[in-house]
Amino acid sequence: MPVPLTLRELCADRTLGLRIVSSSADLERPLDWVHSSELDDPTPYLDGGELLLTTGIGPHAGAGPEGYVGRLARHGLAGLGFGTGLGYDEIPDAVVAACGRAGLPLLEVPERTPFLALTKVVAAARAADRYAEVVRTDEARRALTAAALAGGISAAGPAGTTRRGTGGTGKVLAALAERLDAWVLISDGDDRVPYAAPRSAARRAAGLAREIGTVRDHPGRSSVSVSDGGGQVVLQPVRLLGPAVLVVGRDAPFSPVDRQLIGFAVSVLSLSHARSAAVGSAERRLRAALLRTLLTVPGRGAEQVVADTWGPPPDGPVVVVAFGGRGSGPRCAALLETLGRGAPGFHAELEQQVLAVVAADGVDAVLAPAARHHDVRAGVSDPAPMAELARARREADRALDAADRRDRPVVRFADLAGGGLAALVAPDDAAAFAGSVLGPLLRHDAERHGDLVNSLREWLARHGQWDPAATRLGVHRHTLRSRIAKAAALLDRDLDSPGVRAELWFALHTRDTGPSS
Known part of the structure; x- marks a missing residue:
């Protein structure tokens, strides 16, 4: 200076x-x-x-x-x-x-x-000072812009593509702290300090909590200056992923030029995050389109695009992991960002879910970082070839639905399938199905004191054999034949069809025991 x-x-x-x-x-x-x-x-x-x-x-x-x-x-x-x-x-x-x-x-x-000689000397000195300020300010602005660009876009993904970096904000803060010989931090909407330069500056946020809250919650864009002994602290609102506050302080007051530089840093940070958000949105749309293509028309070139942009897919079978749960839609972007920090495989947001396609041995490496999002559930499919990705996605969806119902962080389809058909159907859906299918028989038995439901259960349990079922019920086989014929008429179904028998047996089993939950 x-x-x-x-x-x-x-x-x-x-x-x-x-x-x-x-x-x-x-x-x-x-x-x-x-x-x-x-x-x-x-x-x-x-x-x-x-x-x-x-x-x-x-x-x-x-x-x-x-x-x-x-x-x-x-x-x-x-x-x-x-x-x-x-x-x-x-x-x-x-x-x-x-x-x-x-x-x-x-x-x-x-x-x-002459007095004029003194005036000329002082004027020349002031002009030199002003020129030096212009040079210093220009250099500082270039440094802040370069820091934002260096952190916002980092080079060299596969095949010459680019990948978004995450260090732009930290680099801008470090450059600002160096240029102003000051400490700098950002406090976000949750009163956390995600960035600070130097790192020890993060401790200062607690002592400025009231001022930070005032600036962050003010309806207009306002700046606050606080005296700190012989020094000064400047607080300015900044828009990152949400409302935040840039805090800059040092042991000496800030000049008007210093304040201009702080304002420029706010602009750089806001623009950098706006650009990153736009790039991120476009990338999410591209990922979703590619995954939808892989699911609906495999083998049409989407695999090559994924390979060129995010790395080659696994050579062997893949597993689909579906992340979601009740109200998880708004958290998809945060989960995608977490998975983007080194998690293996291909990730995309589709229909308010985050889907990860990974090698069969890479599931744990995807589940581990996602576990930090405690309110998100995960469903894991069985291994499948890339050509059968749609089937794996359906399995992952069913496992995710079970994880949501059971309030468990992770459910694997293999474990779910081992629990029988009832484990694959939501309890409310199963009960509604049973009530609809068996409704005519239940009403008949209630109104006429009949025993059609119990007779049908025993007959199906004996695989349609009349004598064992009649003996079990304690009736003559002709009586049982009459009851089953009556049930078939009320249900308006062909009881000789294996599919109908399976549906009826599932409905009876659901009514008796309910599906596992």
Whole structure:
């Protein structure tokens, strides 16, 4: 950061011939400008920080040297330059004494040095400072932009493709901290600190929780500045994946140029995340389209696109893992991001589910990172060739449905199938099916005190053999024949059909025991 010219540095310019008269005064004061005036009170026309030049008329008019110098000191002037060789051959003792008591630096300006020469030196120094600020600001903006680009897109996926990086925000914060010699952090909507530079800066968020909440929850875009001892903390809202707050602090106040750089960092971060979100959305749509093609028309080239973009598919059988559960749709993007950090296989969002196609031995490597999303369930298919991906997806869906019903994090289709047909059907669906199929028999038995349901159960259990079933029921086989004929008429079904018998047996079993849950 450029440092303004000081009185000591001005006096060091030998071409000006300046002499320091009050050596005990503060000569390290920044010198904002040079102004000449012979008024007895020039302070209404001064901002403070100037070196005031006089030939001696002002100090000896009005209130005299004591009052004149006192007004200048109280107004915050950088110093008083007294020109000799014009009205006075040397600086009057009264002026020297007054400056000494007020602590106002006093310089002697020789006759050979025109006041304009001092103005030109200070003007040139200010111009150099401003140019240096422009260069510094431009370099800083380039550094922040380069950091965002380097982190936002990282090179070289397979076959010359690109993959989105995740380090852009951290790189921008590191560059901002370096340029401002400050500490920087971002607090998100959950009061977490996902990024900080240096890392130790994350601890500062707790002490600024109230200010962070005020900035984040403000309906408009507002900036807050907080004094921290001799330093300063600046808080600005920034839009990342959600509302967040950029916090920048250091042990010295920030200049207007510094504040501009902080604002530029906010813009870079917002644009970078907006671009990443757009790229991510396009990538998710491409993944979904490719997976839909693999499921519906395998062998039509989608496999090659997947191989060129995300790496070759497994050589052997694959497994489909379906992630979802009640209300999981909004969390699909977060789950995809998690799986994208090194999890094997191909992942895509389809119909409010995240589907992963992995090698049969890579399932655990997909389930492990997904386990961090505690409210998401997973269903795992049996191994299948790529040509039978649709079947594997159906198995994964059924396993996922069972995981959701049983409130279990993972259910594998192999375990589910081992539990019988009842385990594959939702309890409510099975009960509704049983009630619909057996309804006519149940109503008949209730109204006429019949025994058609029990007779049908025993007859099916004996594989349609009349004598064993009749013996079990304690009736004559002709009575049983009459009951089964009545049941067939009420059901309007052909009881000689194996499919009908299977449906009836499932309905009876469901009514008696209910499916496993």
